[in-house]
Amino acid sequence: MNMMTPRTGGLALLAVIITVAPIGFTNTYFYDVAVNAMFNAILCIGLNLLIGYAGQISLGHAGFLALGAYGSAIMTTAYGVPPIAAMLISATVVGLIAFVVGRPILKLKGHYLAMATLGIGIIIHIVLKTESKITGGPDGMSLDNFSMLGFTIMGDKMWYWVAGVLLILSAWLALNLIDSPVGRALRAVHGSEVGAEVVGVDTSSYKVLVFVVSAVFASLVGSLFAHKNGFITPDIGSFFGSVHLVTMVVLGGMASVFGSVIGAVILTLLPQVLAAVEQYEAMILGGIMMGTMIFMPKGLLPSILASLKRREAGR
């Protein structure tokens, strides 16, 4: 049974689902939604390292997503930087920004940290909206396909496979990290900061580290999303976007890599299913958030796994 650890078993199952899902896709619209779901899943895996594992909140991660997207858009269109380079430069810059702002704000806890990260997101959103000479302002920006070494990613089908591979890779990396000395230190920060400190864990540095990692995840997804969509507006970095991401993490399950995937898929599909009642989307999102907190504070996947375990033990 060694093969079926949550790690290998979960990764294998994820790979199988990604491979067979297109059987049910009857037109390219399905691929489009699936790619968005997987992009969100990658971002949420990174965000869950921060929120679920290290126990720190961020209400500004859509801002980092938007910075990645705009970094790629600006560098590729205005300066002719190759997409892969633009994506990596953007991610590096976002990582640096997260490092610089992370140092002071991660000293804050709870509500104060939530407010500070909210502020970061809002500032980014406003800058993208108002610096219209560079960003095109509220009208947005368009950009070209993602090409690399003479190969161009085109169409929703091709993006599907790229996103699928990247999602599996992200899940693998996150699982690696969690089950390593670094990951245990991160989880210890969540468990008890002073308990971690007295055995040698530099808790402030680890908090900054995980904040940077999650911001880089968001930036990379932002770059990919921008190229795939071909058009972006500042609203991808809105406060509502950040809340949407946190809801995915909380719904799927805090401190659960595969939970993040489930949360992202459900909340990306939901608006499609609820297209008829679009104006209530925010309300439904709020309802889901409240329902999760009241009935399943651990989130979908951990709750389901726990009840399966209980049933097995009861037998």
Place this chain on the structure above:
Amino acid sequence: MSLLQVESLSKEFGGVHAVEDLTFTVEPGHIHSIIGPNGAGKTTLFNLITGVYTPSAGRVLFQDRMVSGMKPYELAAMGMSRTFQNLQIFFNMKAIENVMVGNHLQLNRSFLPSFLRLPGVVKGDRACVETCVELMEFVGLGKYLDADAASMPYGALKRLEVARALAAKPKILLLDEPAAGLNATESREIDEVIKRVAASGITVVLVEHDMKMVMGISDHITALDYGRKLAEGTPAEVRANPDVIKAYLGAHA
């Protein structure tokens, strides 16, 4: 040469002198107990020594180095570790992972090797598990090797903190009421563990209300009352000290 020197140490909390002008030394290899009634300032003293609090006045020297103002994790790297009176367990982790965090400084902590799960990290973790299993068995937690910390009883968690602190390979170990809330059997087991820790060459500073345990185990005792030093010496000397008797009778009468 003393391992730990506390010099005119004071800590004030808005008018409350939790620790006041306290001076004493801890000799290497000793079990040194700190006793005193509730509110005497024992936990505050531990927080000052381990860098959780910064002193209002005075200083602490560890291995002849001035350590006041240093962070707890820096002191851990120098060989100082502790447990807590009110548990500071990582309840979001398995019991053995709690102990593995204690081993943090002995492991490869670079980000990329962890992220990519390089063979060195896997090998290091495997060795770490072995060490931590041994430590859990050493403190009598052999049956909790697979347990989640959140599912363990109080007495076991007290010992889990000892195992975690030992995993940090300390030169000095500060234990804040390790026997509080334990039944008689568990108390005796902890007593044994502390003796074996000391026998392995680790200096122990012990805060404990269980006088039978303290008198039986200690090489040296410092008695506190209202943040000040009341008496010190061997168990026999301290037990015979009229001020100590008065403070204890006063506190319990």
